[in-house]
Amino acid sequence: MLEIENVSRTFPARRGLFGSTGGVRALNQVNLSVSKGESLGLVGESGSGKTTLTRQILRLDTPTSGRILFEGQDMAKLGPAALRALRARVQIVFQDPYASLNPRMSVHDIVTEPMLIHRGKLGLDRRQRTDRAAELLELVGLGPQHLYRHPHEFSGGQRQRICIARALAPGPSLLLLDEPTSALDVSVQAQVLNLLIDLQERLGLTYFFISHDLGVIRYICDRVAIIFQGEIKEEGRTQQIFDAPKSEYARSLLAAMPEVRVPD
Numbered sequence: 001m002l003e004i005e006n007v008s009r010t011f012p013a014r015r016g017l018f019g020s021t022g023g024v025r026a027l028n029q030v031n032l033s034v035s036k037g038e039s040l041g042l043v044g045e046s047g048s049g050k051t052t053l054t055r056q057i058l059r060l061d062t063p064t065s066g067r068i069l070f071e072g073q074d075m076a077k078l079g080p081a082a083l084r085a086l087r088a089r090v091q092i093v094f095q096d097p098y099a100s101l102n103p104r105m106s107v108h109d110i111v112t113e114p115m116l117i118h119r120g121k122l123g124l125d126r127r128q129r130t131d132r133a134a135e136l137l138e139l140v141g142l143g144p145q146h147l148y149r150h151p152h153e154f155s156g157g158q159r160q161r162i163c164i165a166r167a168l169a170p171g172p173s174l175l176l177l178d179e180p181t182s183a184l185d186v187s188v189q190a191q192v193l194n195l196l197i198d199l200q201e202r203l204g205l206t207y208f209f210i211s212h213d214l215g216v217i218r219y220i221c222d223r224v225a226i227i228f229q230g231e232i233k234e235e236g237r238t239q240q241i242f243d244a245p246k247s248e249y250a251r252s253l254l255a256a257m258p259e260v261r262v263p264d
């Protein structure tokens with residue numbers, strides 16, 4: 001479904017107030033693949049290149065070298081129509097559900113907006129979009145009674161559910177989840193994780209799950225890749241990496257982990 005081949009991204013040197021800074025190699029020869037229906041976890045400390053990699057997958061940024069294939073197609077070679085289709089198939093949920101919802105929009109408008117953007121593909125009229133929004137809210141554990149409320153009327157966990165409903169609206173096959181539960185309380189975190197697991201099963205979604213929390217990764221991911229300074233240090237089945245990490249870096253990361261929290 002998703003193949004990342006030898007992807008590097010270097011940011012050029014910048015000249016600032018204190019002289020020029022050297023170029024940053026944010027990604028260095030990254031190779032990863034995610035199969036349909038699988039969830040791959042990407043773990044790494046701050047500044048290791050996780051967001052840079054997701055930006056390449058969304059084509060918000062272009063690799064300096066290497067290529068990314070989505071459903072067999074080279075993303076760099078997509079024309080405008082194919083790129084629009086790709087945008088419906090790959091959706092992202094961000095870390096901060098407070099910052100990622102427009103406070104002036106109703107839940108209805110938030111969730112139907114992607115359906116409007118992709119109306120060419122989805123072919124839903126106004127009434128059908130509203131019905132679909134109500135269905136999506138139910139799917140994420142909210143209800144039609146929430147349609148005409150605004151983001152400030154919801155808790156953090158509920159807001160993240162709205163973000164998930166919005167991400168599902170254009171009918172994606174791949175969800176990029178960039179620390180989707182890090183801003184939430186632990187108890188709410190578990191509920192949102194369980195929702196994600198349930199949705200993956202029901203909808204056959206593929207997840208690319210970014211987190212610095214190994215407990216969360218262990219709970220949700222089939223495979224894990226560990227990134228350090230833009231390089232994949234280790235990659236394999238979750239159980240295998242937790243039981244017998246091969247690289248020195250993975251071992252130190254696991255050793256530093258306080259305890260694996262497994263939500264019920």
Ligand SMILES: Nc1ncnc2c1ncn2[C@@H]1O[C@H](COP(=O)(O)OP(=O)(O)OP(=O)(O)O)[C@@H](O)[C@H]1O
Pocket residue numbers: 011024025026044045046047048049050051052053
């Ligand atoms: N637009 C940019 N211009 C210059 N440098 C950048 C740019 N974006 C990212 N970087 C650098 O690339 C490196 C990787 O950053 P990135 O945001 O991908 O890390 P991250 O793993 O997502 O970190 P965090 O966990 O804090 O979100 C960092 O050194 C960062 O400063």
Ligand SMILES: [Mg+2]
Pocket residue numbers: 050051052
């Ligand atoms: Mg980041």
